[in-house]
Amino acid sequence: MPNTQNQDIKKVVLAYSGGLDTSVILKWLQTTYDCEVVTFTADLGQGEELEPARKKAQLMGIPDESIYIDDLREEFVRDYVFPMFRANARYEGDYLLGTSIARPLISKRLIEIARETGADAISHGATGKGNDQVRFELSAYALAPDIKIIAPWREWDLTSRTALIEFAEKHQIQVPKDKRGESPFSTDANLLHTSSEGKVLEDPWEETPDYVYSRTVNPQDAPDEAEYITINFAKGDGVALNGTAMSPATLLTALNELGRKHGIGRLDLVENRFVGMKSRGMYETPGGAIYAVAHRGIEQITLDRGAAHLKDELMPRYAELIYNGFWFAPEREMLQAAIDLSQQKVNGTVRLMLYKGAAHLVGRKSPDSLYSERHVTFEDDAGAYDQTDAAGFIKLNALRLRLLAQRDG
Numbered sequence: 001m002p003n004t005q006n007q008d009i010k011k012v013v014l015a016y017s018g019g020l021d022t023s024v025i026l027k028w029l030q031t032t033y034d035c036e037v038v039t040f041t042a043d044l045g046q047g048e049e050l051e052p053a054r055k056k057a058q059l060m061g062i063p064d065e066s067i068y069i070d071d072l073r074e075e076f077v078r079d080y081v082f083p084m085f086r087a088n089a090r091y092e093g094d095y096l097l098g099t100s101i102a103r104p105l106i107s108k109r110l111i112e113i114a115r116e117t118g119a120d121a122i123s124h125g126a127t128g129k130g131n132d133q134v135r136f137e138l139s140a141y142a143l144a145p146d147i148k149i150i151a152p153w154r155e156w157d158l159t160s161r162t163a164l165i166e167f168a169e170k171h172q173i174q175v176p177k178d179k180r181g182e183s184p185f186s187t188d189a190n191l192l193h194t195s196s197e198g199k200v201l202e203d204p205w206e207e208t209p210d211y212v213y214s215r216t217v218n219p220q221d222a223p224d225e226a227e228y229i230t231i232n233f234a235k236g237d238g239v240a241l242n243g244t245a246m247s248p249a250t251l252l253t254a255l256n257e258l259g260r261k262h263g264i265g266r267l268d269l270v271e272n273r274f275v276g277m278k279s280r281g282m283y284e285t286p287g288g289a290i291y292a293v294a295h296r297g298i299e300q301i302t303l304d305r306g307a308a309h310l311k312d313e314l315m316p317r318y319a320e321l322i323y324n325g326f327w328f329a330p331e332r333e334m335l336q337a338a339i340d341l342s343q344q345k346v347n348g349t350v351r352l353m354l355y356k357g358a359a360h361l362v363g364r365k366s367p368d369s370l371y372s373e374r375h376v377t378f379e380d381d382a383g384a385y386d387q388t389d390a391a392g393f394i395k396l397n398a399l400r401l402r403l404l405a406q407r408d409g
Helices: 018-031 052-058 073-086 099-117 132-143 159-169 248-262 286-302 306-325 332-340 389-408
Strands: 011-015 037-044 069-072 122-123 149-150 186-189 194-197 227-234 237-241 267-273 278-284 349-357 358-365
Touching: 011 018, 011 099, 018 037, 018 099, 018 159, 037 052, 037 099, 052 069, 073 122, 073 237, 073 286, 073 332, 099 122, 099 132, 099 227, 099 306, 122 349, 132 306, 149 237, 149 278, 227 248, 227 286, 237 248, 248 286, 286 306, 286 358, 306 332
Parallel strands: 011 037, 011 122, 037 069, 122 149
Antiparallel strands: 186 194, 194 278, 227 237, 227 349, 267 278, 349 358
């Protein structure tokens, strides 16, 4: 049953994909709340034709002016993905946060549409077991503290796929043939990644079946010849591939194709969800995996040691904030300000070798490089570095160790 506090809801903006789950949610909202529904479908580069979502919404009685299909690819990469990559963010050391980083943008647009249309509430299709419900709702409340949120999976009694299909058939909602059988796994996709989880992936001992992968070729089947590429950076953001200037989304799209070709960016991960359980997922982040190596490569020669090490200390906290849904929280924004300041001189070019499932950093150069061949050379440094200075440096750093040894020896 719906929450009693939401009985006054007259209009709801629904995050709508056009698939079975959100189509059932659309009808359920209409029948349960007797409300008007506005649908919002975000193009985040998931690689699917989105016009069918418009047609399905129309078939369910949604007027054209209440159907929003927005191309958010450039905003997604420019304002969310690239800022995250400036931090070299990886949740629990591995996950490049492809699903997590998309949720705040979707929530932001849901709130904007709610304000534009005078809606009382927003609704999403995230389940009560996962992280996405938290990400959607924390973002929404941060932007609109008084917004009402309807999460059908926490309210209705449609607790199985069979029940969903029965509801759909009762209300004459088309059910694709591939939805009638038990789904082997669920997926989520955007320009940064594709994630898969559930069913055939639930046993962490079993290897991920090859048919689960959709964005990358098997590294064993990737080209036998390495491919070399260059990526140019300006203030910590990628701006060109192989010398050709590109927008953020265009660059990531091109890197995705290179990653697909060479089988780069596969990750089999058991992660700790914010809600408390562990889950096993398979992630494909082909372009992002290449970009992450490149960004660290350009930082190697442009960041001061203190700044670089501090960034590495901050990164786990920053990544956890994004994973847990706190993109719009002040602490994430504070960390972002520090990270962005560190990127002012992160300019230059990185060269990478792509081969059999990996991106290898093989070269880097920058007009703002801190690397000095004169200081590190094994040949005559012409007085650039006085090696006798090291004796005093070592003795000062050893003082406390020597005092400890004298006391405890």
